[in-house]
Amino acid sequence: MTVLIAGAGPTGLTLGIELARRGIACRLLDKADGLFQGSRGKGLQPRTLEVFDDLGVLDAIRADGMPFPKFRLYSGTDVVWERALHEMLGLEAPKPSPDIPYPLPWLIPQWRTDEILRDRFEALGGKVEFGAEVTAVEQDDDGVRVTVDGSEVITGDYLVGTDGGRSAVRKLLGVGFEGETYETEQTLVGDVRVEGLQGTACHMMTHAGDVTKRFSVWNLPGSDYYQLVASVPSKEIPTLEDVQELLEERTGRTDIRLHDLRWISVYRINVRMVDRFRVGRVFLAGDAAHVHSSASGQGLNTSVQDAYNLGWKLAGVIQGAPDELLDSYEGERMPVAAQVLGLSSAMHARNFRPTTGPAPAIHQLDITYRGGPLATDDCPDPQQLQAGDRAPDGMLPDGTRLFDLFRGPHFTRLVFAGPIEGYDVEPGTHVLVRPDGYIAVISDNSDTVDRWLDRFGTDPVRTMQPVGRLVPSPG
Incomplete structure (x- = not known):
């Protein structure tokens, strides 16, 4: 087929x-x-x-990538502020943990x-x-x-x-x-070389510090090109000279020169x-x-x-x-x-302006299929982790990562002797992890897992049994 x-x-x-x-x-x-x-x-x-x-x-x-650089706001040639992404979102600085090994976005x-x-x-x-x-x-x-x-x-x-x-x-x-289409808004995006800027950042350049009227260029890792981003009034594809003129108009700066425009596009936001x-x-x-x-x-x-x-x-x-x-x-x-x-x-x-209310979650770690067609959770006392959630990473007593066990086209069946970080489950709980790293089943009954696999499971199943704590079974 x-x-x-x-x-x-x-x-x-x-x-x-x-x-x-x-x-x-x-x-x-x-x-x-x-x-x-x-x-x-x-x-x-x-x-x-x-x-x-x-x-x-x-x-x-x-x-070939790098951690997200800081956002740097300019007023003319002066730097108004410089903030990391988590500060822009109003969050604490994310740190790696046993259940979340890659907490930071990556730029490539x-x-x-x-x-x-x-x-x-x-x-x-x-x-x-x-x-x-x-x-x-x-x-x-x-x-x-x-x-x-x-x-x-x-x-x-x-x-x-x-x-x-x-x-x-x-x-x-x-x-x-x-x-809907935002008919009055067009965004210019392109790749260009830039002379006159120092440091690695998302350089948000303005004439008077107004973040809503900016011309931004991002350093691109592994390259001497920058990505340029700016709102524009016209849908026509500009020339390099047009883009240079827009930069000077938005920022009041003539010390920054653009050249070698590699790629450019103007699109309306849909x-x-x-x-x-x-x-x-x-x-x-x-x-x-x-x-x-x-x-x-x-x-x-x-x-x-x-x-x-x-x-x-x-x-x-x-x-x-x-x-x-x-x-x-x-x-x-x-x-x-x-x-x-x-x-x-x-x-x-x-639009990069301060706001009140809960900080937005952009990491996509909280995407869940709870209540969906493949999620089965029949534990009498459901905990924080539920069927349909992303299966967290974790560390076994021998130093093996759960993600190392999940990697590959197979299901992973975990039988817990007790909770570990990220898995607030009772002893004897069975957790079936799908090939895409989401939890299909949480149950205290092995038959529930067997029935799910009988119905949907065609990939191999890797089983982990408890010995005191969660450890690999022999063989």
């Missing part, structure tokens, strides 16, 4: 990796001539770092993330087919037929549209994309999501399913986790699990998409 994937961005590449490492045949198509060359989605949230740990790409991501340009994911996909035997534009989609009970470039017909058992906010797959399906994530044998993921403001850095991260949620389910059904496992993709990810749209819209409206 074969899965067709339309779109070789972070979503499609993540999905390709998930399928390839399970031995599921897939064809990854993209209408472009090569990978995206811009820095656009440059921030990786802590939960995405955990996903990349599991996919085997975290070392490369960390080697999207083009490098794409390269790393592509290299991993190819190492698993995959190949991206560039110059392959999907122009028609048909399906029936037996499979999907995709027309490429108006002539070639490719057949598969399933199709996943990961082809961005202007998704051809979504349009061909006739799926609604409800929401806040939209589909009314369905599945139409028969066709699924939508990433920006093809939901788009929103870049404020709070949720887009690429949410997209990667769409693919991470869908990949093991597609493989499971291909390997014999019931079709309702695929229905759970929409049941779990649609509420998450709606939540992210609300968060990013609120952060966009905030």
